[in-house]
Amino acid sequence: MDKENAMQPILSNREFELFRNLIYKTCGINLAPSKKELVKSRLSKRLTHTGINSFEEYYRFVTKIDKSGQEMIHLLDSISTNKTDFFREKKHFEFLNTKLLPELITKKEKDRNKKLRIWCAASSSGEEPYTLAMTVLNHVNPENGWDIKILATDISTKILQKAISGVYKKETVRDVPLRLLASHFARVSVNNSTYYKARDHLKQLITYRRFNLMTPEFPFKNPFDFIFCRNVMIYFDPETQQRLVSKFYDCLPKGGYLFIGHSETLSRRVSKFNYIQPALYQK
Numbered sequence: 001m002d003k004e005n006a007m008q009p010i011l012s013n014r015e016f017e018l019f020r021n022l023i024y025k026t027c028g029i030n031l032a033p034s035k036k037e038l039v040k041s042r043l044s045k046r047l048t049h050t051g052i053n054s055f056e057e058y059y060r061f062v063t064k065i066d067k068s069g070q071e072m073i074h075l076l077d078s079i080s081t082n083k084t085d086f087f088r089e090k091k092h093f094e095f096l097n098t099k100l101l102p103e104l105i106t107k108k109e110k111d112r113n114k115k116l117r118i119w120c121a122a123s124s125s126g127e128e129p130y131t132l133a134m135t136v137l138n139h140v141n142p143e144n145g146w147d148i149k150i151l152a153t154d155i156s157t158k159i160l161q162k163a164i165s166g167v168y169k170k171e172t173v174r175d176v177p178l179r180l181l182a183s184h185f186a187r188v189s190v191n192n193s194t195y196y197k198a199r200d201h202l203k204q205l206i207t208y209r210r211f212n213l214m215t216p217e218f219p220f221k222n223p224f225d226f227i228f229c230r231n232v233m234i235y236f237d238p239e240t241q242q243r244l245v246s247k248f249y250d251c252l253p254k255g256g257y258l259f260i261g262h263s264e265t266l267s268r269r270v271s272k273f274n275y276i277q278p279a280l281y282q283k
């Protein structure tokens with residue numbers, strides 16, 4: 001046993017089940033039994049932070065004592081997996097560039113409705129909504145009357161803070177074409193390290209909000225032109241995925257698109273969406 005493990009309190013199977021159920025009920029993440037060590041190591045940090053000595057006591061603190069709900073937010077922050085990238089799963093951006101955006105823009109110009117409404121659900125640290133913003137700006141210009149709004153939501157407050165700051169390491173922006181990097185990011189040097197900061201014109205297109213995809217009734221009054229919800233449904237069980245997908249359906253107009261992760265699929269038997277290409281569906 002290494003030194004760090006020797007100092008961590010023991011997480012019994014019963015305690016692991018309690019946290020597993022709590023996490024599932026709160027955010028839909030369905031942790032396999034094999035994730036016990038991961039949960040133990042991530043939650044141990046919260047025990048240290050709160051000065052609590054056992055997982056049982058920490059569970060009681062989160063569920064009964066902390067009425068503010070803040071510790072639940074920290075627990076979810078520590079459990080969520082936030083892996084993401086700029087221009088992740090490029091085929092989706094090719095589809096936006098070659099088909100969806102040209103067609104949508106032509107239609108909207110004809111209808112004199114120069115509004116684009118996009119929802120990036122599970123936006124993590126911002127790479128995905130900033131990629132969407134750069135892609136949209138390839139086609140339309142707010143100075144020509146286009147009103148573009150990208151709603152970017154995630155359950156993790158910590159990761160949303162990173163997204164809002166819009167500052168990325170040089171390695172993180174490696175997949176952003178140089179032309180786009182130069183137009184939409186400012187290069188900044190801090191302690192001999194290079195960072196790229198999203199410029200205001202890009203940030204202004206995006207509104208970041210904490211939003212739990214398990215929310216029973218979605219509060220959106222107006223439909224989105226398309227929704228990105230990629231690489232989060234893999235953590236949900238099939239029933240949870242189905243419920244979520246049918247809520248997305250209700251948030252789209254006829255012809256609206258739903259983008260999901262390439263390792264995810266919608267059951268054709270139960271979903272009302274039409275299949276377009278891998279990881280892309282249309283209402």
Ligand SMILES: C[S@@+](CC[C@H](N)C(=O)[O-])C[C@H]1O[C@@H](n2cnc3c(N)ncnc32)[C@H](O)[C@@H]1O
Nearest residue numbers: 027080083084122124155156212213230231232
């Ligand atoms: C692996 S990242 C995917 C990020 C991005 N969509 C992509 O494909 O690159 C999954 C994100 O889903 C968020 N998440 C997990 N459960 C959620 C829930 N119930 N509601 C909203 N966001 C959730 C996590 O915080 C995390 O940032």
